[in-house]
Amino acid sequence: NASTGFRASYTGAIFATRDQEYAGIFRRSTNDGGILLFRRDSTDVGNISVTTSATSYNSGSDYRLKQDDEPISDGITRLKQLKPIKFKWKNDTSKFVDGFFAHEVSSVVPESITGEKDAVYAEDDETGHKKGDPIYQQIDQSKLVPLLTAALQEAITEIETLKTKV
Secondary structure, X not given: OOOOEEEEOOOOOEEEEOOOOOOOOOOOOOOOEEEEEEEXXXXXXXXXXXXXXXXXXXXXXXXXXXXXXXXXXXXXXXXXXXXXXXXXXXXXXXXXXXXXXXXXXXXXXXXXXXXXXXXEOOOOXXXXXXXXXXXXXXXXXXXXXXXXXXXXXXXXXXXXXXXXXX
């Protein structure tokens, strides 16, 4: 609910609600380093770390976690399928922001999207969602960077080839 306070659920969920300022503060006192660690079972899959002046949101990328790697060879083709838009949020119509519709990106870079288009809650839950409430899709725009890099590299190669011909 919307009550101010802290609650730990018997199912493992943690809730912190506050009217002003931050609902959660994580602090390192003297050294740079990790502030939050994320695990899937017993494998570390990401973390948030801080320095004296910056925050890093880190996701697993070590080569030892990967297999069957191959270069992205269709970067420009896939990039052209993305439809960047300028929009206003329904709950904040004061300014335009840049972004995407998640369901349109899901076929191009599926790993960047969480959730299913038009999904709804099947029943009431402990977090306050009611049966029929929307489950909104989300995008991790950082997952678009490899595709953008590959498309840019392809474009640079094409430019260099054209320069050589001229």
